[in-house]
Amino acid sequence: MLDLIVQNPIASALIALGGLALVFGAVLGFAAVRFRLEEDPVIQQIDDLLPQTQCGQCGYPGCRPYAQAIANGDAINKCPPGGQATINSLADLLDVEAPTLDAEHGEESDVKKVAYIREDECIGCTKCIQACPVDAIIGAAKQMHTVIVDECTGCDLCVEPCPVDCIDMVPVETGLNEWKWDKPAPIEERPLNIIASDRGTTGEAA
């Protein structure tokens, strides 16, 4: 056996390499079938970053379709509810330059809003219920409807279909649970008067 290898070095090298190629090919082929991903994992990552308002302002019917579109190369600045924060984190994820929000799709709002149905004006047409992407409106035909505030994403989609215009978008009430300390102003922006002769106004502190 050893003699055979020594006598035919090129042939045996070729056989060895070919054998290895076959083995690894088989392993890789098996892995490709066994561990195949049904969906690009980046879609899930993008979807996690999107605000899930399902408002469709990006032009896609929901956040996940937009995530798919982004994964396929669409712009990342089409989400007004997420605002610049979402754009920044998307840019981080995809390792691209963070653009500013595309004004074509709407403006970022600082105030979180939820839908509010003026209940005595509601005629019970169920149009808003059909429009709500997250089933946050309850009611039945010819019965008053109301919004489950905790589930409302503030997407706006129920306002348009209402035939009697009894839906308002009202700012979310912020209580103690939502309160947080403010971040201190950036150091650079503070007026600095550290030279002794500047200290006139805060002399007492010295």
Place this chain on the structure above:
Amino acid sequence: MGSLIKVWDIPGGVHPPENKAQSLQLPLGKAPLPPNLTLPLNQHIGKPAKPVVAVGERVLGGQLVAEAEGVFSARVHAPSSGTISAIEDRLIPHPSGYTAPCVVIDLDGKDEWVPLERCEDLSSLSKSDILDKIRAAGIAGLGGAGFPTSVKLNPRADHKIHTLILNGTECEPYITADDILMQTKAEEIIAGSQLLAKLLDFPEKVLIGVEDNKPEAIAALEKAAEGKEIRVVSFPTKYPSGGEKQLIQILTGEEVPSGQIPASIGVVCQNVGTTVAAYRAVRHGEPLVSRITTLVGEALETQRNVEVLLGTPIEFLLEEHGFNAKKASRLVMGGPMMGFALPEPSVPVIKTTNCILAPTKKELPPPQPAQACIRCGLCAEACPASLLPQQLFWYAQSEDFEKLEAHNLFDCIECGACSYVCPSHIPLVQYYRASKGAIRLQQQEKEKSDRARRRFEFRQERIAKEEAEKAAKREARKKAAEEAKRKLAEQEKGGAPHKPADPVADALAKAQAKQKSPEAQRAKLERSLEAAKSSLERARQPLEPSEPGAEVTDEQREKQKARIKQAELKVQEAENKLQQLTQDAQAPESKPEPETKAKPESKAKGEDPVAAAIAKAQAKVNMSPEDKLRSSLESLYKRLSKAEEKAAAAREAGDDKADALQQGVEKLKQKIADTQNELEALTPSTVAEPSSASRHTEDVATQAIERAKAKAAAMETMSAEDKLRAQIESVKARLEKSRERLAKAEAEENENVDAFRAGVTKLEDKLHQLTEDR
């Protein structure tokens, strides 16, 4: 005694000026009754309490004002007697400066109290009794956070508590509330610690930790604890030794793991003030309605500790102690390290108000402008939690929340030691607090968006399912319609009788076809009756006028008589037949119809073709006109034989009537032939074998009934609309056929044209009606 216990050191820590002497100059005072009290419903960590009183109601001291909402909540009681003047949102002592629901009591100054449930023998109480009393008294941690005490004293079953620590450290500058409490109420603290020890199944060690800058308190406690299994431990003063986790580390040498509670390492820590409140609640039944608060600061004339009712406006307290607003730089609740500036002096004292600091500008200067971080590392040295404040600061600035969490931001106790040592005066704690809040909000939002996503996906799924169901239904309906159309086409094309597309129409058509025969028969009979009558008349006529001039012979007379008789017989016979037929025709109509009874909906329609077809077909089985004809044929045969006998007898007798009789025989024969023809016309194929023919018709009729029944059953399961549609289809088909027949009859000048026409109009009417119904 304290020196016998080994104490550990904590990392970091700072030594700010203590400033504790000012407030200890005077003994513990008692604040006077204010005109009104404002009781926030959320003075603790957890859910706000729920008010159980109404505006205008008079309440007594110690009366329940708001009930705890769930386990993580605490009751609120009226500290004195008075009237509820408002339940509304008021400014609360909170760094946010927000308003929150409060109960406002206008005091009447009488300080009347509800009877309190005292307990002389504490050993008689079970653990749950004690816990219930503590919970009922609304006791929350008085040290600073306000954690509901009953929750903390009821650790999980898998947390075996080996050490109970009473926290009398009070490490923050200026504050002496616990110090004075330990000095004045040492007995109650010791009794309270025994009570808590009982609740925790008598832990191996009960320790009271006090910093060594409170010698009087230590002395008082040691005196009270003499002879009891309670150790008073003193240790070097250092800020922030009084933090729960820090104190545990100092007294036990163990660190509470990140993200866990002290009970997980078998330690429970309670503030000494809370211990006293718990003891008083169990022993005297007193709810938590007052606390000791330090009033300190150069802006006050009198600096001291006072026992103050919860809800007392801070404004009122300050006025009582000679507050000079001009001198004060700001108003702080809590100490200089961890306290926060009050938004308004009107806010009330709450369960966690351990100190009100009114410093002058000199005492507590406004923060100096922050400068850039020079990476000196002093903050890391000062941090009692061994964090990296510098790194946290960078990440907080860039809002890198992931990195902040990775650097254990949430282990920061916000003690402010890092800010205190920072040479650049960077408000580090403020960064951490802001970042913690941002992360918490982000988590809340994440939770909400996850829920929204789930709801959205569920909705999508549901809609898709509904669509699929609808599509399947539509498909099924389409298929059924195609099938029906195909069958109808087949029927129209070949009319294969064994595969009827529309059994009802089929049966109906057949039944009608059969029914037409008796009608035709009747018409025929009527006509023959007419003919017979006219022939009778004709037979009579020649007798009367007779031939002029010519003699009427006997023979002629006889012949005429015979003719007349014959004609009369004929008329009578025709009349009989007609009568019978009329009876036959009426019979099925008057007969009760069992099938229609079985199907009420077809009965209700009256003209339901199915029921009619069944009835007609049945009538057909029972009495077919052929049978009638056949019977009349038989009677004719009988008469013929009789007439032949008579004729033969007459011939033999040489009677001259023999000819006439022979003629009658001839006529009868003729008639029999006619009737046979008729019968043939009725049942063209079966005239040769009448019995089998009748069986055959019976079979056909039974089949028709079966088909009609099946169709009726099918129609019952059909929807009303489908039924109507099927009916219209069948009626249309029938109408078309009838029209064809009519046209044919008209072309042939058939005698039944009228009947056909009537049938067509009837069908047209019916179709019209059905279309209208739809």
